[in-house]
Amino acid sequence: MPYRSGTDRGRPANGRESEGCAVRGSSGRRVAVLGGGVAGLTAAMELAERGFAVTVVEPSGWGGKARSTSVPGTGTGGRLDLPGEHGFRFFPGFYRSLPDTMRRIPFPGSPSGVAGNLREAPQMLSARSGRIGETVVDVSHATGPRTPLQILRARGMKLGAEGESNEELLYFANRMLVYMTSSEERRLGEWEQTSWWDFTAADGASEEYRKVCVVGATRTVVAARAEVCSAHTVGGFLEAFGYGFLGRGEAQAADRVLNAPTSAAWIDPWTRHLEGLGVRCELGWRVDRLTVRGGVVVGAGLRGPGGRRGELDADWYVCALPVDRIGALLERGLAEADPELSKTAGLRTDWMVGLQFYLTEPTPITRGHVIYQDSPWALTSISQAQFWDGDFRATYGDGRVADCLSVDISSWDTPGIRYGKPARDCTRAEVVAEVWAQLADALDDGRRRTLHDGLLHSWHLDPAVKNLDGPGPATNDEALLINTTGSWALRPRARTAAANLFMAGDFVRCPVNLATMEGANQSGRAAANAVLEAAGHDAEPAVVHALYEPAELRRLKEVDAALYRQGRAHILDTPPPWASTGGGRFSATG
Missing domain, CATH: 3.90.660 (Polyamine Oxidase; Chain A, domain 2)
Known part of the structure; x- marks a missing residue:
């Protein structure tokens, strides 16, 4: 892939003449992956396995926040x-998706790779002040299927717990049941616009209920305040984790x-494997700008060690930068490539x-x-x-x-x-x-x-x-995306309006609606698939695994979809017991 540093501008570092920029319908195989976190390395691996010539540039360290x-x-x-x-x-x-990638990364003495x-x-310990009321829960795979009550106990919730009423615990169970039986239309149309705080009717509830069921579910998992994080995100994560805890879906540990340290056990073997596939891994180079002409990216400007500058030319570009670094690139070609990407400026991060x-x-x-x-x-x-x-x-x-x-x-x-x-x-x-x-x-x-x-x-x-x-x-320098209410509409898809530009990262839309390594991996697979389609490549696309959905709830979701289209509330949605006292604030009627 042609690459020119600032010291020899005009001469490709690999000794080849430039093959020209990509155009719509191009069948070229040169891919530039901009960012070497989980999303970028995933896209690079999927494309290299399918015969593309890939270069990955990363400013800080391979693996991004995962290193x-x-x-x-x-x-x-x-x-x-x-x-x-x-x-x-x-x-x-x-x-x-992520374990599937890990199984394909060789590791000495392991038939299942780095997996x-x-x-x-x-075990999971819910620790409480002074050890009063602490709970240790067996979450091992060997224990077998569990009951919903055990899930609540795993979160430190106990019937009759001091400061928390049985009614509150049962109401929280109702909230989870409402979410688990909600249609996709309601999840995106109503729960995406509803904060977890409002969805769980935190106003008027006890301090214990708020601490364990409302705030604890967001702060300890997704680093977001319950008052602003969407019920679509928190409910979805608790649903996915709950099915795993129940032994439903994949037959693997919850x-x-x-x-070992992450880089030793996973990231370093990954980059060595990519280099073995022919991927050029260039560390220390930051994407400074994109050059766009006629709806096509024709080059990526780079800044490297000591302020050196370079240019990266490719047929296809995968932008796999973290969301907090996207903003600086918007005014330097990214928004020109696709004006819709300007919406990402509205996404929020936290620590x-x-x-x-x-x-x-x-x-x-x-x-x-x-x-x-x-x-x-x-x-x-x-x-x-x-x-x-x-x-x-x-x-x-x-x-x-x-x-x-x-x-x-x-x-x-x-x-x-x-x-x-x-x-x-x-x-x-x-x-x-x-x-x-x-x-x-x-x-x-x-x-x-x-x-x-x-x-x-x-x-x-x-x-x-x-x-x-x-x-x-x-x-x-490495803040984490938080899924505030309404943020789904601000998140891009893998394919952009530019003919040869694709997006990857844990902020890109994918089945896991949460900033996670799994979401980053899924987005890298989606970006690779979009490149395959645009290039007319006939290779089998990468699998982007859907979250588990139990067949037993399918009919309830169909009923809810019909109710939502009629503007009606979920059939199981009820106000909290404390609403009648005037202390609650609750509205989820669609």
């Missing part, structure tokens, strides 16, 4: 540097994690940031993920060493670190319990001390301390977060 990092200079005596993550990796049972590096996390605590003793809090229901900063965590192959102490750091407690911070705007400030207004050291205090609040009961200062060796906060120590306001 792991390390703490430079912490490895001694031949050990590796301590591992860090943007946030811990989580592979729910409803993921189908063989997945390990089941068989919760899986990797057996979900990883913090790793390196501990001097193994501290497996539970054999899976922990949800800290009472933490103001909506914390979740996992103790990693128990899932990783090999001896953690002998492999990483200075020989004194035995475990890594990896924590995700999902709420950066809520005051904490130690300093009384939101995370955005804290220094890095204050963020760490505040998170430690919130973990201890849930895990210590006054008699036994799970976490104590003698355990803490060191810590690592995602370096994508900048300026916590000043000057100026804190920023995040």
